[in-house]
Amino acid sequence: MTTLLDKKRSVTSNVQSPDKATLDQVLSRIAALAPMVARLAPDIEQGRRLPAELVSALRSARIYGMLVPRRYGGLELDAPSTFRVVSALAKLDGSVGWNAMIGHLGSLMPFLVSRAFCEEIFQDGKDHIFAGSGQPAGKAERVRGGWRVSGSWPFASGCQNAEWIAGTCVMMEGGSPIDSPDGPGPMTRTCLMPAERWEIRDTWYTVGLKGTGSHHVALTDALVPDESFFEFPFGASFASDPIFGKFAEVLVLSHGAVAVGIAEGAITDLVELAREGVTQLFMTTPLVETERFKEGLARLDADLMAARALLEAQIARVWQNPERATAKGLARVAEQLQAVVWITSACVRVAESCFELAGSRAVYESSSLQRRVRDLRVAAQHFAAQPRNYVTAGAAVLARLS
Template sequence: MRRAGPTADTTLPSFIDAAAALAPLVQASAEESERSRRLPTPLVEAMARSGLFRLWIPRGIGGEESDPMTLVRVVEEISRADGAAGWCMAIAGGYGVFGGYLQKEAALEIYGSDPLVRAAGGLRPSGNAMVVDGGYRVTGRWPLGSGCQHSAWIVGGCRILDGDQPRLAADGTPVTRILHFPAAECEILDTWHSIGLRGTGSHDYAVADVFVPTNRSLSFREPPVEQGPLYALPTIAIFGTLLAAVPLGIARHAIDILVELAGTKLAARSRKLLREDVTMQANLGRAEALLRSGRAFLYGALEEAWQVVSEGSTLNLAQRATLWLASTHAANTAKEATELMFSAGGSASPYVSSGLERCVRDIHAAAQHLTVAPANYQMAGQAFLGSDMRSTPLLFTDNRSTNN
């Protein structure tokens, strides 16, 4: 029987306040993050001490098990101060949900034993896990390990092998699982030389013939161990809502910068303050409309999904597609709003000192993620038409998705 979850009203304010309290340190650390291509250790430790990384960890092992909207709001708030820090918050905070899929002993070991624990890694099945007594021998290399340099545990998606042959599911597709490795067993490869989100440290990482016990693995196609409504949501889809919150925060920061600039910069043609320029005013109005509408759709879709699972029901195909659509639309409208602000800033925008150029770089990097990619518009349209979606595995990542 599914346990009732917390309501947003009881969990939201204190955690949003904690995120807002971190914002000055996040902003002050942004230049160092950009230079070193990772978050500074004092910032990571402050984020961990705030308890925000524990929002999606099950209550039974010491986490908060909050409603999903709370962490999305936290990520948005941190991203307003710095997109890279917001992205790392989304990954480390979001991966707490894995504690709801692991058996209790492993969940406690990984997510419950250290109140400051952080996990990172990629879910793409880029590794091979050969079945052996008690677990798996794993070899693989994964890209985009955001936050891997400051995490105690690193995950990797793997193909399961029986001998040298892939194990196949009943539908003929390869069986995959997500495995947890102690960070000390992973080699981090210096690959993150990027246009944006430089501070995320999203390097490649690799393991070679590492043993992983069976209980440190999970699959979204299996029922979660925890029965709270948070773990009844389609996991990849709610990760998308977290990652969409990063562009929302970046776009709001871009608008903040432009509004401040408009009070001091002279427009090139009129030589009046930029705030008096009608084109700038129109761009600002359009940017606000884009950002607010995308944001409202994201939170509305997430709140509707939360209501469904909180009542003990399961999201149908169209409802899951709506989560993907809302994440995609929020990220892409935020990107458009940011580009409008860059354009409105005129000759000031390209300067590093303006901050607008980093907003543009970061938001373009964030919007490349598959959970917010424009291809998801078509995927959602297929679902709304009642089309055969069996060739769209991203909508079928957990056992609840295959029943209706």
């Protein structure tokens, strides 16, 4: 079925990718994955992870190397292009889109560590899968030879398929937190270690995004060398590529790409259901022919267009900014947080309205529409999409208008 919000209606479709042919090839591979994703949908939900068959296909489609520089074996696409890819995958399945978001951005973590660390990982020229948690749920105590790390980190999406896992720690010395050099509070740093060093704790029992496998990961008294730590997400990179001056901004906005893709899938599901000739109880006209359906569909399509337009405008603005951001803290990404909160909320409304218009046929577990609603509701609980971020954004608006 033709997408309601297709490339011709995309406000940034004329913004050229550095390698349009490569982007088109990736998008073609995603389209070819649609039957596999549909077939594996029950396994994704019940297994609470992406099946190995699908992960292998995503790797073959080069999803995990989209942003990695070419000199390290990646595709070196720009962020507006990778957002199109993430949205396309999220339209197929929310959990697939979410893990693609995490995986393709996670591949940039080694570039925040060091050149030597990065070259060690990418010397084989292959794409690698990364997972992790940005919550400072661990403690790293300074010892001879590095740091002694213990902790249990939640929401490590894709950890069961990852080759490398990261966890953020409060840095300690002599049993007390080390003061942050950037302001009040403790210093936090993130350690990146091979996946086999981590324990995966089976905790991901949720109402939505079930297939992301966002379990807890843990380290217990692990010795981690200095050279395995980096600052997330505002740390500097040795690399001069554009992405590393805007990593935090892209990271925040990427949540909007997932939300838009899931909402687009919800509209597609609704239209496909209506075109089956459904006539609702006590109605004499097929649903698709009723004025209520047509008016509702138009409103939902307009809401989705607005959400996508804001996302595309924001990522284009970030990507085209020649400055390399160095500030740290939420104030730096206030505008991106503001956009993602609004985009996600709009997409939740779209999906829930699709569910309402669809009637009783949407309540069955076999309906992908009910899964879209659950997935978006869980996505909206992420910190980046929380309405409390409007406080940070509001302060930035006041400063801008002063």
